Amino acid sequence: MTYTVVVSPPCYASNPTIHSEANRPRQRQNLKTQKNNRGQKSGGASTTTTTTSGFGGKKKDPLWQCVQGCGACCKLQKGPSFPSPEEIFDDPSDSQSYKSLIGADGWCIHYEKSTRTCSIYADRPYFCRVEPDVFQTLYGIDKRKFNKEACSCCIDTIKSVYGSQSEELDNFNHAIWSTS
Ligand code: SF4
Numbered sequence: 001m002t003y004t005v006v007v008s009p010p011c012y013a014s015n016p017t018i019h020s021e022a023n024r025p026r027q028r029q030n031l032k033t034q035k036n037n038r039g040q041k042s043g044g045a046s047t048t049t050t051t052t053s054g055f056g057g058k059k060k061d062p063l064w065q066c067v068q069g070c071g072a073c074c075k076l077q078k079g080p081s082f083p084s085p086e087e088i089f090d091d092p093s094d095s096q097s098y099k100s101l102i103g104a105d106g107w108c109i110h111y112e113k114s115t116r117t118c119s120i121y122a123d124r125p126y127f128c129r130v131e132p133d134v135f136q137t138l139y140g141i142d143k144r145k146f147n148k149e150a151c152s153c154c155i156d157t158i159k160s161v162y163g164s165q166s167e168e169l170d171n172f173n174h175a176i177w178s179t180s
């Protein structure tokens with residue numbers, strides 16, 4: 001049983017020069033919400049990817065993707081508003097593995113700051129992969145909710161690292177909405 005805070009995205013598996021997100025701690029509040037939601041059955045309507053907006057119109061949900069030049073999730077020490085590795089992982093070895101990646105500046109030791117890429121992309125840990133299976137294993141997130149949760153995770157992470165007014169956040173929001 002697990003729900004966690006860390007996750008990273010594999011979205012650029014087809015382009016190894018582009019880094020995917022590393023651990024992406026969810027903020028405590030979100031994690032708590034996720035805990036409370038665990039075990040709930042999803043209604044049929046929850047499988048749809050569209051939501052209703054005002055005046056009877058339909059508005060698509062954003063489509064998650066990792067964006068080039070972000071790397072926010074590779075900052076592994078995100079501060080007190082995010083859960084600790086021990087709160088994230090059930091398996092102590094996962095917690096130890098996670099902590100072993102944290103450099104003196106809080107960023108992953110495999111993160112290439114100049115290019116904002118992962119130097120071990122192909123071999124990065126499972127918790128660095130933003131995939132439905134990983135989200136389900138770590139956070140207990142139903143796979144049908146992966147897209148929405150992954151978008152929220154990235155937004156939380158990008159805000160914490162670069163700020164709410166950052167170019168990185170603008171880029172991410174543009175990417176997920178322009179492809180939805
Ligand atoms: S936080 Fe940034 S680098 Fe990490 S998965 Fe999201 S978009 Fe990609």
Ligand code: SF4
Pocket residue numbers: 008020021022023073074075101108109110111112117118119120121124125128
């Ligand atoms: S191993 Fe490090 S640099 Fe690579 S994706 Fe994971 S956190 Fe980021």
